[in-house]
Amino acid sequence: MVDNFVIIGGGLAAGKAAEALRKHGHSGPLTIIGDESERPYIRPPLSKGYLLGTENRDSIFVHPSDWYRENNVELRLGTHARSVDTRARSVELHDGTHVPYAKLLLATGASPRRLTIPGSELDSVLYLRRVGDSERLKSAFQAGAKVVVVGAGWIGLETAAAARIAGAEVTVLQHSDLPLLKVLGREAAEVFAALHTDHGVNLLPNVELDSITGNQGRVSGVQLADGRHLAADTVVVGIGITPNVRLAGEAGLKVQNGIVTDEHLQTSVAHIYAAGDVANAYHPLYGRHLRVEHWFNALYQPEIAALSMLGGHASYVRQPYFYTDQYDLAMEYTGYAEPGGYDRVVFRGAPSKRQFVAFWMAGRRVVAGMSVNVWDVIDPIRSLISSGSDVDDTLLADPDIPLDQLASGSTEIR
Numbered sequence: 001m002v003d004n005f006v007i008i009g010g011g012l013a014a015g016k017a018a019e020a021l022r023k024h025g026h027s028g029p030l031t032i033i034g035d036e037s038e039r040p041y042i043r044p045p046l047s048k049g050y051l052l053g054t055e056n057r058d059s060i061f062v063h064p065s066d067w068y069r070e071n072n073v074e075l076r077l078g079t080h081a082r083s084v085d086t087r088a089r090s091v092e093l094h095d096g097t098h099v100p101y102a103k104l105l106l107a108t109g110a111s112p113r114r115l116t117i118p119g120s121e122l123d124s125v126l127y128l129r130r131v132g133d134s135e136r137l138k139s140a141f142q143a144g145a146k147v148v149v150v151g152a153g154w155i156g157l158e159t160a161a162a163a164r165i166a167g168a169e170v171t172v173l174q175h176s177d178l179p180l181l182k183v184l185g186r187e188a189a190e191v192f193a194a195l196h197t198d199h200g201v202n203l204l205p206n207v208e209l210d211s212i213t214g215n216q217g218r219v220s221g222v223q224l225a226d227g228r229h230l231a232a233d234t235v236v237v238g239i240g241i242t243p244n245v246r247l248a249g250e251a252g253l254k255v256q257n258g259i260v261t262d263e264h265l266q267t268s269v270a271h272i273y274a275a276g277d278v279a280n281a282y283h284p285l286y287g288r289h290l291r292v293e294h295w296f297n298a299l300y301q302p303e304i305a306a307l308s309m310l311g312g313h314a315s316y317v318r319q320p321y322f323y324t325d326q327y328d329l330a331m332e333y334t335g336y337a338e339p340g341g342y343d344r345v346v347f348r349g350a351p352s353k354r355q356f357v358a359f360w361m362a363g364r365r366v367v368a369g370m371s372v373n374v375w376d377v378i379d380p381i382r383s384l385i386s387s388g389s390d391v392d393d394t395l396l397a398d399p400d401i402p403l404d405q406l407a408s409g410s411t412e413i414r
Contacts, residue, residue, distance in 0.1 A: 003029065004028065004030070004031060004102055005021055005309060006031045006032075006091055006099055007030075007032045007107055008033045008104070008107065009040075009106070009107030010032070010034025010035065010038065010040050011041065011107065011276065011277075012042045012043065012299060013297075013302050014040045014302075015032075015039075015041075016302040017105050017107060018068075019063070019302075020303045020307070021309065024306055030071075030072065031076060033076045036077065039065060040063070043129070043298075044295045046060070046128060046134035047134070048158060048324075050134055051159070052162050057131075060131065079095075081093060081094075081247060083247065083250060083251070084247055086251050086252060086269050089271060091104070102271065103271050103272075104272045104273070105274070106247065106267070107278065107302070108243075108244040108247060109276055109277045110242055112127040112237065113237075113240045114127070115237055118211040119214055124233065124235065125212060126234060126236050129241070137163075137236065141234075143167030143168065145163075145233045145234060146233045146234075147160075147163045147232065147233065147234045147235075148170075148222050148230055148232040148234070148235050148236070149170065149173065149236045149238065150209060150237045151173070151239040151240070152180065154180075154238075154322070154324055156174075157172070157179055157192060160196060160236075161196070161199070161326040163236075164201055170202065171204060172202070172204065173209060173222070174206070174207065175206065178190060178205065179203065184370075185337075185342075185360070187351065188370065195354065196326075207224050208225035208226075209224060210223045210224055211223045219235050243257070243291065245259055245278065248274070248278075251272075252269060253268050253269050256289075257291055258279055258291040259279055260289060261274050261280065261282065263281065263282045263284050264314065264315060265279060265304050265316060266308055273308060276298040277291070277293050278291075279297070284317055285317055292320045294321065294322040296321040300318050304316040319335055319386070320335065321333065329372060330372070331371065331372045332370065333368065334369055334381055334382055335360065335367055336368055341362060342361055343362060343363070344393075345360055346358070347359075347397065348396060349374065349399060351372075356373075357369065357370070357381075357403075359381075359384075361393070365389070366385050369384070369385070379404075380402075380403035380407040383404075383408075384407045
């Protein structure tokens, strides 16, 4: 088993890494160790189509069940990896057995941040990360049910939309005065606030949660710090995720906001790589490390990790990307615009009609872009970002100038 390649994780990154390793020529033993009973699956549908009931269960899996057998990939599911011995190059499992590795990929993902206030242990305080979580939410989202969502990020808003579509009464608690304010800035955040308000969601800004109240072990409501009490049958918590770095940290790998890697997804310890939500990878385009909590990295980083594990020198250079579907709004976002990293947002189209493109600008450069109910513009936006070219705001805002012309440096209207 000295040529055994081992992947720890059960999500999209693990499944795609196994696929890439086989595609690029690894013919030796290949083992996936996952602590869930399900074979590797994709997480975005858990807050989107699968939660809404528009996608069936089979659609969430990375590969059909027989793919692993046909490709000679050993699945060790429902198995907890206890530790990694980097000198012996071996993974110890929860039952004391050891799995040797020639190369190891850590695709351990992340876990939801948990509430620690009184009442947070009550039944019907729900989180969303695994397929069983999505199924519990689906059962709870019923017509007339009172649902309180704690957190106004992507998971909070997507679950709020699913609950409203099911006919539940929904209240969203947010720390700031607008949902997604830190992520998108005020102008774009106002679009999502209006979207949910128009669909009957009660958005409560600038609130602090004091406790969760209950009756006979089940949720009955939430108590706010300002004294208000909101009745609730279900409380959904979406306050962010924490990368699963315990294995890496205890094994002596460099850990800082995730497992630190270079652009080849190589960690600080030889023969060990990381990909997906857990990887804080150096990004050549931005000249810094980025840990991106979206499926796009889990989809594309494994190919680079696999090539690196096989002795190649490929680099991960894709721009961050994510998408969301809420009610009748479909959005795509690419690039990287951290707070303080841009000075304005330029709009093309009408935000009030929820059909527009937005550009985050640093000086005259586009650093990120978002399309809302506008199609086939993400590739030109990527080109604008990667080129680093100066672009005039008036040209960006003019819907008569195709974006691909701006991306190519031409403003001539054909």
